[in-house]
Amino acid sequence: MINRQAILNRILNKESLSGIIGSTLSLYLLINLDKIIEIGSITTFSSQSLPKVLLWIILSCSLILILQGIINSKHIETTIDRAVxxxxxxxxxxxxxxxxxxxxxxxxxxxxxxxxxxxxxxxxxxxxxxxxxxxxxxxxxxxxxxxxxxxxxxxxxxxxxxxx
Amino acid sequence: MFEIIGQSFIQLATLENFLLMNFSLFFGIIVGAIPGLTGMLAITLFLPLTFGLTPVSGLLVLLGLYVGGVYGGSITAILINTPGAPAGAATILDGYPAAQNGKAKKALDMALYASCIGGVVSAIMLLFLSPQIAKLSLKFGPSEYFAISFFGMSIISSISGGNLLKGIISGSLGILISCIGVDAAGVSRFTFDNYRLLSGIPLVVTLIGLFALAEVLINKNRKLDIKKIDSNKIKQEEKLLMSELLESKNVIIRGTLIGNIIGAIPGTGGAIASYISYSQAKRFSKRRDEYGKGCLEGVAATESANNAATGTALIPLLTLGIPGDAAAAIMMGALMVHGMTPGPRLFTEQGPQIYAIIIGFTIINILMLFQGKILIKLFTKLSTISYAMLAPVIAALCLAGSFAVNNTIFYLYLALVIAIIALVMHNLDIPRSPMLLGLVLGPLIENNFRRSMAISDNTFSIFYERPISLVFLILAGISFLTPVIKQSIHLLKKRFVNE
Structure with a gap:
């Protein structure tokens, strides 16, 4: 049986949490980008282009952060106690x-x-x-x-x- | 040039400007001396208060806070082993041991003289070098500006504080926030059908949320243990002798040179300059063994360098529109708020104003010497004000300042939301400075990229066929990768040593 604390350690460190928040936010905005930024016609460089590139950058970095968090969590002791x-x-x-x-x-x-x-x-x-x-x-x-x-x-x- | 300088004196030489320079310098030194509060915070808090002033007076106030903030950091570094600002961190190495050995007054005097010399030389460099660089950059087109702005963004790798991925996320988030509102093509972006967002989020509101209000939230659990300073005991100590100052002249000259060069390189700043200057001073000194034990030369090395970086850090900002560090990025925002767009045209279109500001900057550095000599006892007393008393004042100024931008409570909500985002970022160790760079440089990158593409019929060749833009793009690559490679080598070495 997998230890519950071990799973928590892997998810609840600063790297993973940053990654989870970043990827959720960027994915939400990427999926809804057509509704959020309505453009008439598709051109080489439209009003959506820069935000789209930035959201992909945030998504990629966030996914790497999640991986980093999971790999490095072996060395980090995370305890969620009352004080936290x-x-x-x-x-x-x-x-x-x-x-x-x-x-x-x-x-x-x-x-x-x-x-x-x-x-x-x-x-x-x-x-x-x-x-x-x-x-x-x-x-x-x-x-x-x-x-x-x-x-x-x-x-x-x-x-x-x-x-x- | 000298004719314009003459005109600028007319704008500068008013009683109002003289008083404002003194007041802002005074507040800057106090804020810089209080541990945890930096000149950046002071500039952000006072920015809305400068709305009612002329651009020259307003920017002189902000420069006074900037210069005072850097010098003020040394006072608590010497007296209580806690630098008021990051630029004063290296001063601890010899400043605090000197104070422990009963030489606090000598160390404070040395810090003051070295800071003043470094600052004045740096201001003169700014005055004479900036117009020459600006002249060169007048030939730049949109592709060059895109490359320069991109180069400005590349310093993210130097200011990410150890985690590049988080720095990139923060920078990208900054550019995304700068996209909010109606763009150049008339399309509304990220407004979520809220008409108040159509004009975007004002930079002042973002700055207040990100750096000032956020500090109040972040420091909620701050411990309030204050180390007391016996200012009467310091007063009784011996002053710095002229012979001791002259003994350190080579160190001050070297520190000033290092500070001037390092300051002009985007992504560096006073803290790095002071550490480099300290190590070089130690290397060439005959008293190498005394360093770290209260050697006054060590104080001279760090203080001359960090103040020398203040002026030259403004060269890339004023001439190319690239902020060298977070404080310069805030200054860039301040210039824009006052209707002055940093870049080469600043010197041709608003010559008298910009020269008045630079000359004022030189005068501020000289005024620092007088204030430091006369008011040092007051500064040492005020630097121990409890944070509990400062937090409510900061909060009140932030809220009033956000409202003053457009007389709407909606901006207070925005400032609070941004402060909460900054709080989350702080708790997740995500640096905030890259976000600020993104906010300031994002619109420049996008607009110049669009213009370049329009000129070149949507081909990327314009960026590598024009030599200046190619050079800056290569520089951007080097600037981005150098800290990454250095960090990787350091990690590999560490792993190798451990194994």
Missing amino acids: VKKGLGYILYCGVFYLYLILLPIIGFMISTCMLTSAILINYKQKKWLNYMIIFSIIIIINFLFKFFLYVYLPSSTLWGGM
Whole structure:
């Protein structure tokens, strides 16, 4: 019986994973290229040519990476423990906070939403001093004014209470 | 030429430019001194802030950050054994032992003088060599430009960080991203029926996502242990004597020469130049045994070389439109944002502006000497700012900067998506610099290839019948294969030794 951990080792190393992601992406785009880039007539060098060449390059390199990963995996010890899963989930959560910020941005405006986002970043680094939070909030106010009066860029304001 | 230089002085000599050069240099040194933050990040963050400035003022700000970033890297390399930027890595070899031996002030002074000399000479080389190369390249047609851009892409093999396949994937992905939008033939590519993508993804948004916002995500689990620097103790130490500086003059001259030559070769950069300069200085020195134990000559060798590479690295960029490294690629993007297309026509069409920028670059290197002498205590204090305090500021600047490109929140989403792609790439050890090269050079390669094919009735002969394009295509092959062959030989030797 083949050891489950051995199979995981062969697949879950950085080379194989890069290869799997690269080949999946390039294959999907290659198959759907006619729909993604619609060209009227086929010429020697059309709008599809360069993307097609690049996708084939990515696909070939990805397949070699998968092979490299499988061959070299004998020398690499890969263990997927709780710490790795926790780290991965942490990154997803962190990106989620940024996504939430973008949803809130047009509703509560740049100043408040950015203060909330930066607070989340400070909490991530376990900052407890309130002074640090105040410094960051002051910098956000400066950034807002800098963009408004120096670049004439009006950063999004709140639609709830129109202004901030 | 001298008439244009005279005109350029009028554009340059304003109080606003003087203040901007000083401020940007100041911030550049601080960012360069903070471990993990590079001049590249500073340029990316400040790029949107330069939109409101004239091209000359805007580019002077970015050059100040670039120069300051390289010098700043040496401060923490000497004081806490951690280079602020990759170019300062070799300075650790003798800088940190010197600080341990109570010669921190002397090492910092030596780094400052050597950096200033290297930087000024490099800026003068840029001023006088660039127009000559630009004159030559005025004769180039689309096939030559295609070959040159292709040559620019070939440095992927040098900047792939050990895995060429991943570098090629990253570079190809960069070109694919540059294809997004309506192309020269009026066909929309990779827009997925989203009208906002028809004009493509602005380079500034991509840069912010790839190099600035991505850093905030990547450093989520960064440890915040800060080594404290006793700046009062450094102040009490002895200054560098003139005799000690003169003893290192040959090392500084050699380092400056090496830095100038290495910097002009695409795909190299300050870090390589400083290591080569260090090994050469050690080879020819009478004090060979003192190297690695705090020898001031070692600091002079590395710092003169890495700063000397900053100016000449801009020669292929300004004259041929080839960015020599990732920082130059960002500068290329910055030039384009300010309506200046790098290449030979830059010197004829926008002569006064470009000369003003190059002269400003020389002045920035001189200002570095004064700032370094007067503000070194402040720099050492600020270089220990906790990353926890920097991350929120970087994030806020990234988000405001992305919005400022076109006053739309959609670009913030794009920046976040690109940052997440960069995070995945970082975790899979896929280098990001080749992607940047692809982004910048992709459109040049495609457009010039199309034009060449149209001229030659769809035959490839145009590329090998014209001598300059043939030479650059051969150079591209050599440039691509040399690191690959070197790496293969190294691996074979290693295997042979193990067996």
